[in-house]
Amino acid sequence: MNKRRYDSEKAKVEIMEHAISLFSQKGYNQTSVGDISTASGYSKGHIYYHFENKEKIFVLLAQKSMQDWHNKWLLKECTYSTATEKLYGMAMHVLYHYQTPLLKSGQELASNPKSSPESVQQLYNLAIVPTGAYRAILQKGIDKGEFVNGNINEWTVLLGTWLGGLCQLTNTQEPKTLEPLFNQAVTIFLRELKGGI
Amino acid sequence: MNKRRYDSEKAKVEIMEHAISLFSQKGYNQTSVGDISTASGYSKGHIYYHFENKEKIFVLLAQKSMQDWHNKWLLKECTYSTATEKLYGMAMHVLYHYQTPLLKSGQELASNPKSSPESVQQLYNLAIVPTGAYRAILQKGIDKGEFVNGNINEWTVLLGTWLGGLCQLTNTQEPKTLEPLFNQAVTIFLRELKGGI
DNA sequence: ATTAAATTAGAACGACCGTTCAAATCATCA
DNA sequence: TGATGATTTGAACGGTCGTTCTAATTTAAT
Numbered sequence: 513m514n515k516r517r518y519d520s521e522k523a524k525v526e527i528m529e530h531a532i533s534l535f536s537q538k539g540y541n542q543t544s545v546g547d548i549s550t551a552s553g554y555s556k557g558h559i560y561y562h563f564e565n566k567e568k569i570f571v572l573l574a575q576k577s578m579q580d581w582h583n584k585w586l587l588k589e590c591t592y593s594t595a596t597e598k599l600y601g602m603a604m605h606v607l608y609h610y611q612t613p614l615l616k617s618g619q620e621l622a623s624n625p626k627s628s629p630e631s632v633q634q635l636y637n638l639a640i641v642p643t644g645a646y647r648a649i650l651q652k653g654i655d656k657g658e659f660v661n662g663n664i665n666e667w668t669v670l671l672g673t674w675l676g677g678l679c680q681l682t683n684t685q686e687p688k689t690l691e692p693l694f695n696q697a698v699t700i701f702l703r704e705l706k707g708g709i
Numbered sequence: 710m711n712k713r714r715y716d717s718e719k720a721k722v723e724i725m726e727h728a729i730s731l732f733s734q735k736g737y738n739q740t741s742v743g744d745i746s747t748a749s750g751y752s753k754g755h756i757y758y759h760f761e762n763k764e765k766i767f768v769l770l771a772q773k774s775m776q777d778w779h780n781k782w783l784l785k786e787c788t789y790s791t792a793t794e795k796l797y798g799m800a801m802h803v804l805y806h807y808q809t810p811l812l813k814s815g816q817e818l819a820s821n822p823k824s825s826p827e828s829v830q831q832l833y834n835l836a837i838v839p840t841g842a843y844r845a846i847l848q849k850g851i852d853k854g855e856f857v858n859g860n861i862n863e864w865t866v867l868l869g870t871w872l873g874g875l876c877q878l879t880n881t882q883e884p885k886t887l888e889p890l891f892n893q894a895v896t897i898f899l900r901e902l903k904g905g906i
Numbered sequence: 907a908t909t910a911a912a913t914t915a916g917a918a919c920g921a922c923c924g925t926t927c928a929a930a931t932c933a934t935c936a
Numbered sequence: 937t938g939a940t941g942a943t944t945t946g947a948a949c950g951g952t953c954g955t956t957c958t959a960a961t962t963t964a965a966t
């Protein structure tokens with residue numbers, strides 16, 4: 513039967529929760545399977561009962577994290593009516609919910625030649641999610657006549673790199689203190705979108 | 710006497726040259742002292758004759774790299790007359806001369822709890838260099854009446870994060886193709902500086 | 907030529923890490 | 937109860953890495 517005997521699924525969830533915390537705090541290379549074992553209270557062997565290897569654990573967590581971020585955004589998005597409001601809302605969403613430290617760990621994994629190409633590809637694919645969300649806002653703004661007609665691909669990249677760059681500041685500063693900065697970036701960017709000439 | 714016997718200094722330089730190349734290509738953790746030994750042709754023992762440890766090698770290289778970047782900028786800066794021109798020039802200077810991969814390695818080192826606090830501090834201090842260069846341009850622009858009077862600290866951070874974020878794109882794209890993007894970012898930012906309101 | 911100091915090499919150590927494996931434990935069902 | 941498969945453990949392996957140490961080699965000075 514497919515009924516669970518112990519609570520193996522609970523163990524798996526606990527392992528994942530501790531793993532995401534450790535990867536975020538210490539980075540990919542510096543988080544050992546032993547660390548995850550100690551933190552979660554399950555043996556190293558048990559971790560390999562649930563997961564194929566360390567790489568797969570990380571990719572799974574990164575995907576789940578990005579998916580959560582996007583789902584949360586979709587829920588929040590409908591509360592804004594104009595594209596302009598959405599942009600400011602997105603800035604706050606990025607500031608407070610983008611898992612910057614986790615994605616930094618992803619760069620570690622990706623830059624390691626020993627990492628499997630599939631894992632690296634899967635991590636790169638994650639970048640599509642926020643980019644798509646940015647583009648959707650810009651497109652809607654253009655369609656509704658709220659923004660002028662411009663090079664939407666260029667705008668998407670420019671907005672993404674700016675918000676991404678600002679996110680790095682969360683490594684050294686409290687999110688709360690960064691709010692004005694994120695808002696100001698959106699304000700400046702909007703001037704272009706609204707045809708500041 | 711303080712006259713050199715062998716050409717130990719040449720060996721040191723060669724080791725540093727190969728080390729900077731390896732750190733840039735493979736990252737900090739993934740570059741072993743053995744790698745540097747093999748690439749440079751000197752034994753591991755000899756590397757430790759010249760350098761205290763791996764950390765110190767990296768910090769030295771990062772400092773030197775940042776210093777070179779700044780010196781090159783100071784040389785180029787005088788060829789621009791207006792602050793506006795300087796901004797566009799700085800964008801190109803960042804695109805072509807900022808050692809993005811090396812600084813990414815620095816984040817690896819800094820995020821490792823086993824790294825010595827002094828090394829981490831020294832790496833963080835490097836960020837002051839480009840920030841100072843950005844601020845200098847903005848200050849001059851304000852002083853000359855070219856830019857409106859605004860929050861210069863906020864502007865400095867916003868400009869720095871944007872250029873820094875754009876720099877990440879050099880990991881996946883050729884610098885030449887990124888030129889329009891960098892220029893467009895400056896154009897948008899200038900609208901704020903010149904009082905777009 | 908002898909000595910002393912500077913330079914270089916290479917072996918060795920100790921620690922850590924990802925992974926595997928065989929054995930033990932537990933829950934269910936016959 | 938005993939059998940069976942799912943779950944869990946912990947020891948062990950093979951490899952890598954940063955660092956240290958000793959000895960060999962080279963250079964310059966006496």
